[in-house]
Amino acid sequence: MxxxxxxxxxxxxxxxxxxxxxxxxxxxxxxxxxxxxxxxxxxxVVRSFYIPSGSMENTLQINDKILVNELQPSVFGLSRGDVVVFRDPGSWLPPSPPVVRNPLAQATDTALTFVGLSASDSDDHLVKRIIGLPGDHVVCCDTAGRITVNGTPIVEPYIQIPPGQKDAATLTFDVTVPSGRLWVMGDNRYNSQDSSRNQALPGHGFVPLDHVVGRAVVISWPVGRWSWLDDYPEAFRDVKENRQ
CATH class of the missing domain: 1.20.5 (Single alpha-helices involved in coiled-coils or other helix-helix interfaces)
Incomplete structure (x- = not known):
């Protein structure tokens, strides 16, 4: 060398x-x-949320994960029948118990939440279906147990009610949705903390539009349940407009 x-x-x-x-x-x-x-x-654009309760069964099951389009309603409008995720308008949900995780699991969840692949704040949000838009007159129920919107009864193929019940809600209501608000209900009508169950609160059961995170568009997990979420336009096709 x-x-x-x-x-x-x-x-x-x-x-x-x-x-x-x-x-x-x-x-x-x-x-x-x-x-x-x-x-x-x-x-x-899009966020992931998991479903912690059975209030939207059978459309959504406990522990389903959904993808939410955040361009609605910020860019594109919402329609009756849309499934939406929104922040608790105030006392709809009980306080969430503290979750104890080891540091590694907490760090992993925080990182996944940061990029939208997890949803550590799902327990602070609700998911329901829009029944009434601003200006709509929503009533429960007619003699056949159906909800009416602007005087038109709607047939809701997506709802679940217990055997022997006919009414599409557990409580009666006769409301006109104020400007900038929504009237929402869970598909599992007798097991849902929705607008009908929160009429006595200061917000009278209405959801402010600025609380809406977005429209749920697809079930992303588990793989066997992957599907687009239907907004059932045929259920509301005959409803006359009464917007504010």
Whole structure:
């Protein structure tokens, strides 16, 4: 071995280290960009939520995960029959018990929530179906047990009611939905903390539009339940407009 080969080997090792560092830098940049894109999508376009209760059965089952389009209603409007996720308008939900997790599980959940793949705040939100839009006159029930919207009875194929019951709600109501509000109900009508069950609260059961996170569009998990969520336009087709 000559003295001239030593600088050559040193230069080779330096180039190799530099190549590894450049590769790691590129990987880091790609990861940061991917996280940023995922965060922006989660913040402005789509979020994931899990279903903690049976209030929307049989449309949604406990522990289903859904994807929510956040462009509705911020960019596109909502329609009767849409399934929406919204923040608790005030005392609809009992206080959530503290969840104890080990540090690794907590860190993982926080990271997944950050990019929209988890939903640690699902217990602070509700998911229901829109029955009345601003200006709608919503009444329960007619002699056949149906809800009427602007005087038109609606036939709701998505609801679940116990055997022997005919009314499409557990409590009667006769309301006109104020501007900037919604009247929402769970598909599992006799097991849902919805507008009809919260009429005595200060908000009288109405959900402010600015509390709506977005429209639920698809069941994403478990794989065997993957499906688009129907808004059943035929149920509301004959309803006359009475908007504010």
């Amino acid at each position: 000559t003295d001239e080969t030593l600088p050559s080997r040193s230069a080779g090792r330096a180039r190799s280290r530099r190549g590894v560092l450049l590769f790691l830098r590129d990987v880091l940049v790609v990861v940061v960009i991917a996280l940023l894109v995922a965060f922006l999508i989660k913040t402005f």
